[in-house]
Amino acid sequence: MTKGRNGKRFALSEDVFLKITDILNELVGKTRARAVIFADSNGHLIAQRGETIGYDASALCAVAAGEFSATSELARMVGESDSFRFLYHEGTETNVYMSRVAQDFLLIVIFDQTVALGMVRVFTKRGIEKLEEALEKTATEPLAEEAFLDVEFSSLLGRELDKSLGD
Amino acid sequence: MFINWAAKEIVFKIVYYGPALSGKTTNLKYIYNRLDPGLRGSLVTLQTQEERTLFFDFLQLHLGEVLGRKPRFNLYTVPGQSYYAYSRKIILNGADGVVFVADSQRSRIEDNLESLLDLEERLIEQGRTLQRIPFVIQYNKRDLPDAAPVEWLQQKLNYYNFPQFEAVATEGRGVMETLRRVLHAVIENVQTRPTLRERVV
Numbered sequence: 002m003t004k005g006r007n008g009k010r011f012a013l014s015e016d017v018f019l020k021i022t023d024i025l026n027e028l029v030g031k032t033r034a035r036a037v038i039f040a041d042s043n044g045h046l047i048a049q050r051g052e053t054i055g056y057d058a059s060a061l062c063a064v065a066a067g068e069f070s071a072t073s074e075l076a077r078m079v080g081e082s083d084s085f086r087f088l089y090h091e092g093t094e095t096n097v098y099m100s101r102v103a104q105d106f107l108l109i110v111i112f113d114q115t116v117a118l119g120m121v122r123v124f125t126k127r128g129i130e131k132l133e134e135a136l137e138k139t140a141t142e143p144l145a146e147e148a149f150l151d152v153e154f155s156s157l158l159g160r161e162l163d164k165s166l167g168d
Numbered sequence: 169m170f171i172n173w174a175a176k177e178i179v180f181k182i183v184y185y186g187p188a189l190s191g192k193t194t195n196l197k198y199i200y201n202r203l204d205p206g207l208r209g210s211l212v213t214l215q216t217q218e219e220r221t222l223f224f225d226f227l228q229l230h231l232g233e234v235l236g237r238k239p240r241f242n243l244y245t246v247p248g249q250s251y252y253a254y255s256r257k258i259i260l261n262g263a264d265g266v267v268f269v270a271d272s273q274r275s276r277i278e279d280n281l282e283s284l285l286d287l288e289e290r291l292i293e294q295g296r297t298l299q300r301i302p303f304v305i306q307y308n309k310r311d312l313p314d315a316a317p318v319e320w321l322q323q324k325l326n327y328y329n330f331p332q333f334e335a336v337a338t339e340g341r342g343v344m345e346t347l348r349r350v351l352h353a354v355i356e357n358v359q360t361r362p363t364l365r366e367r368v369v
Contacts, residue, residue: 011170018174043262044226044242045170045179057210063226063242064212070258071223149171149178149237155355157234162355165207165231166348 011105012149013047020135025050028128032121034112035095039132042066042105051111065099065109089118100125102132169264169358176233179240180354181262185287186269187279188248191308194337195269196225196245199347202340207231223247224259241351248283260290265302265354267346269337270325272307272315280325298328302353305332306346311339 021039029037029051036051038058044066046059073084088099098110098121108129110121170179184192193213200211209228229241244263246256260266268287270280288298307321318334326332331349335342 013170013172013174015174018172041170043170043181047172048175057212057228059228059240059242060210060212060226063224063228063244064214067214067223067255067258071255074254149173150358152359154235154237155359158231158239159352159355161231161234161239162348162351166203166229166344166351 011041017135018048021132022048022050024128024131024135028110028124031124032110032112033116034110034121036109036111038062038065038109038111039102040066040107040109042069042101042107047106061109062107065107069099069101069107098122098125100129102129103136106132106136108132169262175238176236177238177240179242180264180351181242181244182265182267182350182354183260183263184243184245184267184269185256185260185283186246186248187271187276187283188250190248190269190271190276190280190283191335191337192245192248192269193225195267195306195308195335195343195346196227196243198337198340198343199229199243200227202344203229223252223255243347250282250286253286256286257290257293260287261294263301264357265350266304267350268303268305268325269308269335270305270321272309272318272321272334273312274314274316274320277316277321277324284325302350302357303328303330304346304350304353305330306335306337306342307332308335308337308342310334310341311336 025037025039025048034051036049036053038049038061039047040062041047044063046062049058068088069084072088076084084101086101090097094113096112096118098118100108102108108125110125112121184195186192196211200208207229209230212226214223214225224247225245227243229243231239244259246259266287268284291298291301305326307318309315322332331353333342333346333349335346337343
C-alpha cells in the first residue's frame, strides 16, 4: 500500500521464497518469538514461521498493512519525509513489533513477555538486512507468470467460482 | 495480484466501494455467513462504536486447489464517509477489481455520484482508469420505498455501461451474483491484458 505498487502485479520466485523462509526460521529461533510473519505492503501474507494457530494470519497481514499505511500519513503530518520504519504494540501478555522491509514488504514479530524487546529489535534489524539482500539479489530475475495464469487454469477457476459461490 | 510460486498461491484483491451506508459491509457479512467455513477466512471489521466502518472490512476467500494452484481472493470494503478519503486511497492500491455498491434511494443520488467521482479520481492518481479495471455496479436497497427505477440509476451512474445487479444485501439478494461477476471479470482481465510482467522480485 505504498509507492511503487499501485495497481501492479507482483510475483515471488521459488528461490526468493526459500531464502525468506530460511531467514524467518532463523529469526524465530533467535528471538524465541511466538511467530514471525512476512507480508507485502498490500497485506498479502507471504510466509510465516512459529505458531500458526489461534489467529487468521491473512487477516492479520491485512490489518498490519492498513496500520502502516495509516501511520505513514501520521509520519507525513509530523514532518517525516518517509513512513515510520517500525511500529511497536505492547500488550499485557503479547507484543507485536512490525517493521517495513525495503519499500514494499512488512515483517511482523509476535512475542510474549518472556522475550526482551531489545533482543527482538537487534535480531529483527539483522533479519531485515538479510531479507532486503535476498529481495535485491533477484530483482531482475525473469519469471514466467504466464505459466501460472494460463488459459486452462483461468477456465477451471471460473467453473470453480460458479460451483463454490453459487446460490 | 500477487503470485507466490513456491506456495503455488495467487492472490487477487477486490474492493467494495461506494457512499456511506450503501451496504458494503452488509455484502461482506452476507458472503461470510453464506459460505462454508472451508471456503473463507475470518471476517475482520474495523468499526467505530456506532458500527460505521472506520478503516476497512476484510474477508479472504480460498477456493481450494485448481490444477495444483491455490487461488485466493481478498475482499475489502472502504469506509464511505467523505472524511476517510485517505483510507480509501490506500485500500484501493493494488485492487484487481472493484464493486461499486450504490444506494438505490433517489435521495442518495448525489452521494452515489460523489463517491463514483472520488473512485475515478483515486484511480487516476494511481495511473489507472475506471474503464480499464474490472468493475461491477450493484444497485442495493431495492426493497426501500424511495428506491429509484434502475433505468434512472443507470442513466445517472452507469455511463460506461458496466455489468450491474439489483440487490437487497440485508436479505442476500444479488450479493453472490455481484461477487461472481466481479471475480469472473478479474480472471478474464488476467487473460486479456497485453503483458503480465510489470514487476518481478
